[in-house]
Amino acid sequence: MAEQCDKDLAKVSDADAIVLDNVSKVFGDRHAVDGLSLALPQGAFLSIFGPNGAGKTTLLRMLATLSRPTEGTISVLGIDLKEHPDEVREHIGLISHNSMLYADLSAEQNLMLTARLYGIADPRERVDQMLDAVELSHRRLDVVRTFSRGMTQRLSIARAMLHDPEVVFLDEPYSGLDPHAVEIFDQLIDQVRQNRTFVMVSHDLSKGFAACTHALVMARGRKVAFEGKDNIDFEAFASLYRDTVGMGVA
Amino acid sequence: MNPILEQIYATIIPSAPYVIAAYALMWAALCVFVVFALSRLKRTEAQLAVLESTLASRQDDLTDQIRKQ
Amino acid sequence: MAKDLDKKLAVGQGLDRYASAVGLIGALLSTLGFILAFVLAAPVNGASVDGVEMIGGQMVSNQLLFSQKIFYFHMPAAVTSMVALAFTAWFGIRFLTTRDARYDLRAKLATEIALLFIIMTMFSGEMWERFEWGVWWTWEPRLTTYFILMLLVFAYFILRTAVDEPERRATYASVFGIITFIDVPICFMITRLIPSSVHPVVFRTDSGLSPDMLVPLLLSMFGMFCIAFALYRLRLRTETMAQEVDAIKREIDE
Amino acid sequence: MNKPSTFQQYVTLLRKDLQREFRTKDMLSSMGIYALLVLVVYGAALSQTARQFDVLQMSGGLLWALIVFTSLLGLNRSFSHEKENGCLEGIMLVPLDRSVVFLAKATSNLLFLLVVEVVVLPLFYFFFLTTTQPASTWPMLLLPLLVGTIGIAGIGTLLSTITVNTRGKDVLLAVLFIPLVYPLLYACVSATTVVVAGGDIEGVYLNALLLAAGYDVIMVLLSWVLYDFVVSA
Numbered sequence: 001m002a003e004q005c006d007k008d009l010a011k012v013s014d015a016d017a018i019v020l021d022n023v024s025k026v027f028g029d030r031h032a033v034d035g036l037s038l039a040l041p042q043g044a045f046l047s048i049f050g051p052n053g054a055g056k057t058t059l060l061r062m063l064a065t066l067s068r069p070t071e072g073t074i075s076v077l078g079i080d081l082k083e084h085p086d087e088v089r090e091h092i093g094l095i096s097h098n099s100m101l102y103a104d105l106s107a108e109q110n111l112m113l114t115a116r117l118y119g120i121a122d123p124r125e126r127v128d129q130m131l132d133a134v135e136l137s138h139r140r141l142d143v144v145r146t147f148s149r150g151m152t153q154r155l156s157i158a159r160a161m162l163h164d165p166e167v168v169f170l171d172e173p174y175s176g177l178d179p180h181a182v183e184i185f186d187q188l189i190d191q192v193r194q195n196r197t198f199v200m201v202s203h204d205l206s207k208g209f210a211a212c213t214h215a216l217v218m219a220r221g222r223k224v225a226f227e228g229k230d231n232i233d234f235e236a237f238a239s240l241y242r243d244t245v246g247m248g249v250a
Numbered sequence: 251m252n253p254i255l256e257q258i259y260a261t262i263i264p265s266a267p268y269v270i271a272a273y274a275l276m277w278a279a280l281c282v283f284v285v286f287a288l289s290r291l292k293r294t295e296a297q298l299a300v301l302e303s304t305l306a307s308r309q310d311d312l313t314d315q316i317r318k319q
Numbered sequence: 320m321a322k323d324l325d326k327k328l329a330v331g332q333g334l335d336r337y338a339s340a341v342g343l344i345g346a347l348l349s350t351l352g353f354i355l356a357f358v359l360a361a362p363v364n365g366a367s368v369d370g371v372e373m374i375g376g377q378m379v380s381n382q383l384l385f386s387q388k389i390f391y392f393h394m395p396a397a398v399t400s401m402v403a404l405a406f407t408a409w410f411g412i413r414f415l416t417t418r419d420a421r422y423d424l425r426a427k428l429a430t431e432i433a434l435l436f437i438i439m440t441m442f443s444g445e446m447w448e449r450f451e452w453g454v455w456w457t458w459e460p461r462l463t464t465y466f467i468l469m470l471l472v473f474a475y476f477i478l479r480t481a482v483d484e485p486e487r488r489a490t491y492a493s494v495f496g497i498i499t500f501i502d503v504p505i506c507f508m509i510t511r512l513i514p515s516s517v518h519p520v521v522f523r524t525d526s527g528l529s530p531d532m533l534v535p536l537l538l539s540m541f542g543m544f545c546i547a548f549a550l551y552r553l554r555l556r557t558e559t560m561a562q563e564v565d566a567i568k569r570e571i572d573e
Numbered sequence: 574m575n576k577p578s579t580f581q582q583y584v585t586l587l588r589k590d591l592q593r594e595f596r597t598k599d600m601l602s603s604m605g606i607y608a609l610l611v612l613v614v615y616g617a618a619l620s621q622t623a624r625q626f627d628v629l630q631m632s633g634g635l636l637w638a639l640i641v642f643t644s645l646l647g648l649n650r651s652f653s654h655e656k657e658n659g660c661l662e663g664i665m666l667v668p669l670d671r672s673v674v675f676l677a678k679a680t681s682n683l684l685f686l687l688v689v690e691v692v693v694l695p696l697f698y699f700f701f702l703t704t705t706q707p708a709s710t711w712p713m714l715l716l717p718l719l720v721g722t723i724g725i726a727g728i729g730t731l732l733s734t735i736t737v738n739t740r741g742k743d744v745l746l747a748v749l750f751i752p753l754v755y756p757l758l759y760a761c762v763s764a765t766t767v768v769v770a771g772g773d774i775e776g777v778y779l780n781a782l783l784l785a786a787g788y789d790v791i792m793v794l795l796s797w798v799l800y801d802f803v804v805s806a
Contacts, residue, residue: 027418027420027485027486027489028420028485028562029562029566030485064666065665065666066662066665066666066805067805068418070418085668086668086669087668089666089667089668090576090668092666093666094662094663094666096659096662098658098659098662099658099659100658100659100660100662100663101658101660101663102589102593102654102658102660103654103657103658104593104596104597104654105589105592105593105596109589109592113585113589114663114667116577116581116582116585117577117582117585117586117664117667117669118577118667118668119576119577119581143596159663261384261385261386262385264450265384265385265386265450266385268386268389268446268447268449268450269385269386269388269389269446271446272389272392272393272442272443272446272447273353273389273392273443275439275442275443275446276392276396276439276442276443279435279438279439279442280435280439280546283435283550284550287550287553287554287557288553290554290557290561291553291556291557291560294557294560294561294564295560297561297564298560298563298564298567301564301567301568301571304571305567305571308571415799415802463755467752467755470751470752471752471753473748474748474749474752477745477748478735478739478745478748478749481736481739481740481741481742481745482738482739482740483740486806487738487806490802490803490806491735491738491739491803491806493802494731494735494799494802494803495735495749497795497799498728498731498753498792498795498796498799499753501791501792501795502752502753502756502792505756505787505788505791506755506756506759508756508784509756509757509759509760509784509785509788510756510759512780512784513759513760513763513777513780513781513784
């Protein structure tokens, strides 16, 4: 088992975190994502920008194994997503504006449920650790329904990081958060950042740009631009973004 | 008509309306569907014609522009 | 553009060339079946009468049941609706394995055709039942099964209108189409196999068919298959064209 | 991370539903109250019948009408909390076989329905059957009750997964569910009626029970196979 783990890690370390090769999501004659190719190195933070209906969320859902690409291949950490979705699922986490928490279960019960489903070795210890990390230990027995929006979001981060995923997807994580909660959220993301690969979809241009190392701009399912942050001038980028958003509105 | 023939044909006269009605209703249902299908076809074809003329005029505009340039 | 469109419409549509011809053949065959049902097929005998009479060179000693003539169109329509539903299920399976939107469209149209023939069957059955049994409705097994089938087809369309997202709609409809197709034979079996203590047995089985009855029956059945096919292709052509129209509209809007 | 067995995941998901129900009691209480109200409606509906009215002949049908409507209510609720915060999506992110989700949900629905039936059955007897004498074979009605509830939970779980994502989901579930369970309902009503009112037990009861069991096997298998498509859609 340990041997196999080492081998897995070796395989992982020299691969790109996410490789898309000509990925399309088509239904009828609607192309939600149209022939997208890119490679994202490990440890990168990719922000995806684009107008509504650009295919950002569809792309993220495909990466998170919630929806299958019609054409093309996606590999996450060198594992083919179409062939081995369950293996990919072990390595990814999703934080979305939906908390994915049962409102009528306590914080601890929610985390224990997730831990057991993933088969984490020592679930109770890991749950305690995560509750400490998001500073919710004192509310562990309380029902999630009684939590504020910010607390729920913290708990949902704990839920997503429970199985220690190497790749984390953020789907509009800021929506519905007040400025203070956003700050705490950013701090928490910084804490769990480490060497993990992040992919974020957000409407907030400055926030998304501040956090990222790579940026992808999409329109009508296609790639408009994909660059490392070092090569991007923010002003030029912002104007490109406005143009793209304009394309979507027209 | 003799009574035996009357007996033999006893069920025909009363059942005739039902038989006729059955066939008529089936025909009516079929016709309604055909009319529905054809009207849909007509409407779609009309729309297609409109779009084609729009596209054609656009094409002309484009060629004019290129010629001017 | 127009040529391009023709090409697009022609994809997998080779059968359209024959559709109108098949429809015509279907109309001819079913008309022939209709005529023969009254001319060729011997009337079914009912209760015996007090004597014998020569009619058209034959000794007749029973009442002639004219109402049975409904059967020659009733049963083919019922079989056609079942075949159409089988296609719904088949296209549903094809959709679930390929995720190709074209199969979903085909499944929907096959169900439309099924609904048409179900309604035809219900109308004709209702007329026969009203005359033979003297009631408008009874929970007789075959009738019940068919009624449930009609409800399931209604439910299929209600389900389709209740889902907005196209791929999800297609998936749900396919799954429901498959379940419907499996459920109907079960329903038929159960209502027939469980003896009911409450209702009297009212159903009269149609005894074996003689060749002169079989010929018109088969003619109308084959004719109905042809009509169903032609109507299906007509609808398919329309809907494919409508999709094309939508696509062009979107292109122009952009 | 050692991957838990499918059975462990099944138990985890089932336990989640039970924990939730234990805390909120919303499914059990709403189904229980609803069943009681249906009994009250029956009371009004039957109040004008003749004194000699043979309620035994109708009891099987009334009981199953009660069960079908009550389970519709419960099935509608069983997925609403999965949808509330996108919890179902959270479960889809876990490496697990999709049919486990189906089996866990169908089991929890089955358990809740059985609990409600255990409460409702004595009430039904109390309100309607104390004036008559049910046939001595009445305990045999437990078997069709179980078989019928299994089928309802199985097909109902699949259908409520579909309808939770649709507009007008409450009505839609009834529209899809009632025609689909008709054969099961028919078989169970005849099996129940014959043991309560007396009659040809050997011929009708066994026959009906076998057919109902056949329906269960086919429909549960079918739902199990098709569930992956539905829940991933």
